[in-house]
Amino acid sequence: MSILILAGSSRKESLNKKLQQRIADRAKELGVACHVYPAEELDAPLYQGDYEAEHGVPAGIQKLVTAIRDCTKVVIVTPEYNSSIPPLLKNAIDWSSRVDQQPWKGKTVLLAGASPGRLGAMRAMDHLRAVVMNLQAWVAPMFASCPNASDETIQKMDDDFLKNFLQQGD
Numbered sequence: 550m551s552i553l554i555l556a557g558s559s560r561k562e563s564l565n566k567k568l569q570q571r572i573a574d575r576a577k578e579l580g581v582a583c584h585v586y587p588a589e590e591l592d593a594p595l596y597q598g599d600y601e602a603e604h605g606v607p608a609g610i611q612k613l614v615t616a617i618r619d620c621t622k623v624v625i626v627t628p629e630y631n632s633s634i635p636p637l638l639k640n641a642i643d644w645s646s647r648v649d650q651q652p653w654k655g656k657t658v659l660l661a662g663a664s665p666g667r668l669g670a671m672r673a674m675d676h677l678r679a680v681v682m683n684l685q686a687w688v689a690p691m692f693a694s695c696p697n698a699s700d701e702t703i704q705k706m707d708d709d710f711l712k713n714f715l716q717q718g719d
Contacts, residue, residue, distance in 0.1 A: 552576055629672055633672065633676045
């Protein structure tokens with residue numbers, strides 16, 4: 550089994566990049582091979598059909614598609630932007646859905662998120678669930694939400710909870 554872990558924020562001090570790393574560290578402790586995908590590599594032009602017709606799918610997105618196809622599960626760690634999915638992540642998903650052999654179809658997807666607010670990115674994960682399910686992925690029912698997120702609360706996330714989170718779909 551291998552896990553691809555994406556974070557939907559490229560900000561240097563992103564709480565979600567820290568949660569991405571916390572999940573990766575726990576996966577490695579459990580003996581699970583994982584790849585922490587750099588959020589900076591999700592960057593692509595805003596999806597637009599005319600651009601795609603002229604230039605095709607960007608090379609960075611093709612790399613993402615390969616990474617999705619090569620793993621057993623995808624963990625998407627998302628911040629919440631105005632109660633929804635951040636544009637960097639949504640754009641990467643939109644672009645990746647444009648390739649001929651759908652990388653998301655049948656893929657097991659786990660959702661996680663951190664937010665300094667009380668809801669811990671739950672609204673973004675709910676929207677993200679709808680988007681990814683539309684691409685025919687199986688989205689695990691348990692989300693890994695870190696409300697009132699800080700470096701400390703992310704590091705204190707329960708190891709058993711993260712183990713159960715990561716084992717969904719096994």
